[in-house]
Amino acid sequence: xxxxxxIDGQTIPFQEGQTIIEAATAAGxxxxxxxxxxxxxxxxSCKLCTVNVNGRNCSACTFPAAEGQNIINxxxxxxxxxxxxxxxxxxxxxxxCPSCEKTGNCQLQAVAYQLNMVDNHFPHFYPHREMxxxxxxxxxxxxxxxxxxxCVRASAEKDGKNVFAISGRGINKHLIVNSxxxxxxxxxxxxxxxxxxxCPTGAILIKxxxxxxxxxxxxxxxxxxxxxxxxxxxxxxx
Amino acid sequence: MKNFIQTVLAEAEYQPTRLLQILRxxxxxxxxxxxxxxxxxxxxxxxxxxxxxxxxxFYSFFHLTPxxxxxxLISDSITDLMLGKENIINYxxxxxxxxxxxxxxxxxxxxxxxxxxxxxxxxxxxxxxxYPVPRLDREKIDEIATLIFQxxxxxxxxxxxxxxxxxxxxxGLLLNNLITSGSSLTASLTxxxxxxxxxxxxxxxxxxxxxxxxxxxxxxxxxxxxSDQHFVVCNADEGEPGTFKDRVLLNxxxxxxxxxxxxxxxxxxxRQGFLYLRGEYLYLKHKLEFILQQRRANGLLGKNIxxxxxxxxxxxxxxxxxxxxxxxxxxxxxLEGKPGxxxxxxxxPVSQGFLNKPTVVNNVxxxxxxxxxxxxxGAWFAQxxxxxxxxxxxxxxxxxxxxxxxxxxxxxxxxxxxxxxCGAKQVLxxxxxxxxxxxxxxxxxxxxxxxxxxxxxxxxIVFDETRNxxxxxxxxxxxxxxxxxxxxxxxxxxxSLLKNRFDKIVEGHGSAGDVVELELLSKLVKNQSHCGLGxxxxxxxxxxxxxxPELYQQQLKKISYEPGFDLDAALxxxxxxxxxNDSAAHLIQVED
Ligand SMILES: Cc1cc2nc3c(=O)[nH]c(=O)nc-3n(C[C@H](O)[C@H](O)[C@H](O)COP(=O)(O)O)c2cc1C
Ligand code: SF4
Ligand code: SF4
Ligand code: FES
Numbered sequence: 001x002x003x004x005x006x007i008d009g010q011t012i013p014f015q016e017g018q019t020i021i022e023a024a025t026a027a028g029x030x031x032x033x034x035x036x037x038x039x040x041x042x043x044x045s046c047k048l049c050t051v052n053v054n055g056r057n058c059s060a061c062t063f064p065a066a067e068g069q070n071i072i073n074x075x076x077x078x079x080x081x082x083x084x085x086x087x088x089x090x091x092x093x094x095x096x097c098p099s100c101e102k103t104g105n106c107q108l109q110a111v112a113y114q115l116n117m118v119d120n121h122f123p124h125f126y127p128h129r130e131m132x133x134x135x136x137x138x139x140x141x142x143x144x145x146x147x148x149x150x151c152v153r154a155s156a157e158k159d160g161k162n163v164f165a166i167s168g169r170g171i172n173k174h175l176i177v178n179s180x181x182x183x184x185x186x187x188x189x190x191x192x193x194x195x196x197x198x199c200p201t202g203a204i205l206i207k208x209x210x211x212x213x214x215x216x217x218x219x220x221x222x223x224x225x226x227x228x229x230x231x232x233x234x235x236x237x238x
Numbered sequence: 239m240k241n242f243i244q245t246v247l248a249e250a251e252y253q254p255t256r257l258l259q260i261l262r263x264x265x266x267x268x269x270x271x272x273x274x275x276x277x278x279x280x281x282x283x284x285x286x287x288x289x290x291x292x293x294x295x296f297y298s299f300f301h302l303t304p305x306x307x308x309x310x311l312i313s314d315s316i317t318d319l320m321l322g323k324e325n326i327i328n329y330x331x332x333x334x335x336x337x338x339x340x341x342x343x344x345x346x347x348x349x350x351x352x353x354x355x356x357x358x359x360x361x362x363x364x365x366x367x368x369y370p371v372p373r374l375d376r377e378k379i380d381e382i383a384t385l386i387f388q389x390x391x392x393x394x395x396x397x398x399x400x401x402x403x404x405x406x407x408x409x410g411l412l413l414n415n416l417i418t419s420g421s422s423l424t425a426s427l428t429x430x431x432x433x434x435x436x437x438x439x440x441x442x443x444x445x446x447x448x449x450x451x452x453x454x455x456x457x458x459x460x461x462x463x464x465s466d467q468h469f470v471v472c473n474a475d476e477g478e479p480g481t482f483k484d485r486v487l488l489n490x491x492x493x494x495x496x497x498x499x500x501x502x503x504x505x506x507x508x509r510q511g512f513l514y515l516r517g518e519y520l521y522l523k524h525k526l527e528f529i530l531q532q533r534r535a536n537g538l539l540g541k542n543i544x545x546x547x548x549x550x551x552x553x554x555x556x557x558x559x560x561x562x563x564x565x566x567x568x569x570x571x572x573l574e575g576k577p578g579x580x581x582x583x584x585x586x587p588v589s590q591g592f593l594n595k596p597t598v599v600n601n602v603x604x605x606x607x608x609x610x611x612x613x614x615x616g617a618w619f620a621q622x623x624x625x626x627x628x629x630x631x632x633x634x635x636x637x638x639x640x641x642x643x644x645x646x647x648x649x650x651x652x653x654x655x656x657x658x659x660c661g662a663k664q665v666l667x668x669x670x671x672x673x674x675x676x677x678x679x680x681x682x683x684x685x686x687x688x689x690x691x692x693x694x695x696x697x698x699i700v701f702d703e704t705r706n707x708x709x710x711x712x713x714x715x716x717x718x719x720x721x722x723x724x725x726x727x728x729x730x731x732x733x734s735l736l737k738n739r740f741d742k743i744v745e746g747h748g749s750a751g752d753v754v755e756l757e758l759l760s761k762l763v764k765n766q767s768h769c770g771l772g773x774x775x776x777x778x779x780x781x782x783x784x785x786x787p788e789l790y791q792q793q794l795k796k797i798s799y800e801p802g803f804d805l806d807a808a809l810x811x812x813x814x815x816x817x818x819n820d821s822a823a824h825l826i827q828v829e830d
Contacts, residue, residue, distance in 0.1 A: 044726070044768065045725050045726050045727070045768070046726075046727055047726050047766050050766055057765055059582065059768075063584075064584065081765065081766055085727050085762075088728065088731035088732065089727060089731070091731070092727075092730075092731045123738065125734070146727075162286040162288065164288070165286065165288030165289060165291070166292065167288070167292040167295045168292075168296065168724065169295065169296045169577075169724050170719065170723065170730060171719070171722070171724065171731065171733075171734045172295075172724070173724040173730065177288070178286050178288040180277075
């Protein structure tokens with residue numbers, strides 16, 4: 001028997017063990033996400049991928065696909081809520097997109113385009129966050145971290161190094177670095193590590209590569225994140 | 239330092255899962271976790287240093303910088319505030335010459351707030367070096383100050399300062415029918431374990447921790463999981479402000495609670511159990527250890543229980559000041575020596591809990607009731623209560639009433655009856671189920687205690703007509719922002735946004751749009767959060783907005799927009815720098 005789920009009226013096949021987002025991606029259905037990346041243990045923290053499964057809100061990145069699921073992904077309510085959650089991420093940190101090296105290549109920004117976000121809506125927190133420019137090749141700007149945990153997972157699971165961790169509680173969450181000084185330069189990170197390249201925002205940047213592609217010619221300047229994510233993430237699934 | 243840490247590590251058998259216990263010992267010894275200790279612990283436990291820092295920074299009772307040799311925490315629960323907490327903390331601050339949130343110059347005292355001490359019936363209360371000091375007044379503070387200046391260890395203080403009363407005011411089905419030690423185990427073994435589970439099913443017992451999941455179903459599901467190991471966990475985190483019935487059950491009836499855990503262990507095939515005790519109840523630990531020891535001596539715990547070939551033992555694990563650790567999967571993370579961050583579900587703890595093995599997590603009262611049901615039978619329990627809520631409920635009642643304390647009522651009892659019996663007068667409303675529950679007004683007192691109507695983990699906070707709704711909601715809203723674990727965006731950011739927006743309105747800077755925004759934001763946090771904390775954090779706002787919309791409206795300015803900050807005040811620094819204070823150096827932000 002073939003296993004299927006239904007997303008917004010469309011019948012989609014799934015394999016045992018797949019999450020909803022994996023089945024959706026394979027079928028070419030985009031569900032917004034930031035903390036999910038194929039090949040990484042699901043985290044379920046950003047909450048952008050919330051879909052409604054048989055009347056209940058669930059994170060598509062962690063929830064297993066199962067026979068008989070009736071899933072709503074595109075609805076006014078969900079798009080509204082996802083937009084508000086994205087706005088929360090913007091006001092929580094200090095995101096000065098026009099002056100950020102990552103602009104146009106940034107997934108946070110691209111998700112905001114996708115969700116039609118035109119302002120930040122909520123009052124800014126303007127937190128005091130540091131920049132760690134100590135490493136010769138890699139820049140860590142805490143102002144732009146959204147606690148997606150991808151660098152943490154990349155370093156632990158792919159690089160086997162445990163360079164990063166998320167510490168603190170509530171709104172005081174912050175990213176910490178595993179080294180005697182707490183600085184990146186004294187950690188085990190290397191420019192070729194997955195952790196150095198996985199960040200969906202401009203929080204972790206490779207030095208001396210900025211502006212090699214001019215603004216206006218960057219990924220999301222021309223393509224929506226739904227198209228880009230589906231192409232990249234389907235390739236990964238194959 | 240290395241010698242000390244070696245001893246602590248040896249006691250913890252070098253298990254990283256015992257990280258919280260290890261850090262507690264280090265914190266007690268050095269009044270903080272020194273940087274040197276972190277490096278050494280990381281090396282000896284073979285875990286990243288960042289994991290240790292993440293744990294320290296997650297729990298309120300751990301610190302990277304030194305606290306006083308007398309570390310004083312004052313309960314900031316709404317009931318303590320109602321009993322004059324502000325006055326108490328200011329007086330303490332003056333007498334001990336230390337500012338709130340700071341360490342005295344000589345390093346002797348630190349003074350801080352804490353969310354709730356679990357003694358809401360005996361406030362204003364403090365925790366001093368982890369020990370509870372209830373019913374504070376100026377006289378007691380003077381006495382405490384003298385003891386502190388003499389540098390007398392808290393353990394040697396006169397007992398009248400440290401005694402926490404049980405305050406059992408009304409007993410019902412369970413408290414009137416206490417079982418004798420071992421009787422539920424013998425009864426179950428005689429009847430047969432499968433039949434005992436059937437009795438539990440027939441009793442209709444639902445979890446007493448709030449969510450009300452059928453206890454027999456939980457045990458059955460866990461028992462059916464195929465695994466080399468199963469675990470039993472008793473959730474004694476009791477972090478919901480206003481709830482203290484588990485404290486009393488453990489203080490006076492722990493043997494029956496442990497018996498319930500053992501019964502569960504037999505049923506599911508567990509050899510190891512944990513009592514996860516909230517850090518605030520440290521003072522109970524010694525007594526509980528003694529009871530465990532007695533049970534071992536009596537053949538009711540340990541190897542070959544009752545000569546029936548069952549092995550089961552219980553370990554007590556202390557929390558370290560984090561409300562979220564009451565959430566069962568966060569509790570399990572904490573038991574594993576990690577920050578208390580709720581897991582993704584599925585899988586549920588019954589199939590993958592502690593160390594990813596099948597685990598039953600139940601509330602203290604649930605185990606207490608299960609043991610009684612095993613002795614007296616399912617029908618005995620089910621005859622009391624309502625159709626969907628069998629049996630009785632033990633309540634913690636505090637706030638504006640003559641006799642705060644513990645009350646046991648059959649499910650189905652009207653709230654009015656309960657209020658009359660605890661001596662509540664001129665009631666404005668009652669917070670049922672703590673901050674995460676509902677606020678009911680004095681128009682709803684005929685509603686009933688039951689899962690069908692007002693479900694509750696057991697907290698009743700009574701407010702009389704002298705109280706201000708906004709003081710209550712403010713305290714609760716700040717509580718949730720402080721206790722959010724920060725894992726998921728809607729709760730991490732949302733609870734702080736709620737707090738700021740609510741304060742703006744209450745401080746008189748709100749306009750119509752702010753109330754609309756407050757309500758929308760509340761719904762977003764409720765619908766989109768990952769766990770029960772975020773899903774209930776907006777309840778104080780939502781339940782009062784629904785009942786008192788006019789109160790909120792009265793707080794508003796009669797303009798369409800009021801900015802969130804004071805532009806003129808913000809210019810103050812610039813004025814001082816420019817040595818100007820003429821009228822042109824001031825700006826009017828909004829024309830009224
Ligand atoms: C934020 C939060 C805090 C909780 N605190 C407690 C608690 O202190 N004690 C408790 O028994 N259950 C608490 N719970 C409920 C537990 O997650 C769980 O449902 C309960 O322990 C199951 O036991 P029961 O079936 O006996 O009720 C809490 C839940 C949440 C979401
Ligand atoms: S630094 Fe980047 S990858 Fe790491 S948690 Fe922050 S946003 Fe995610
Ligand atoms: S809802 Fe709040 S407490 Fe629960 S996981 Fe999310 S941030 Fe943590
Ligand atoms: S992508 Fe699912 S929660 Fe972040």
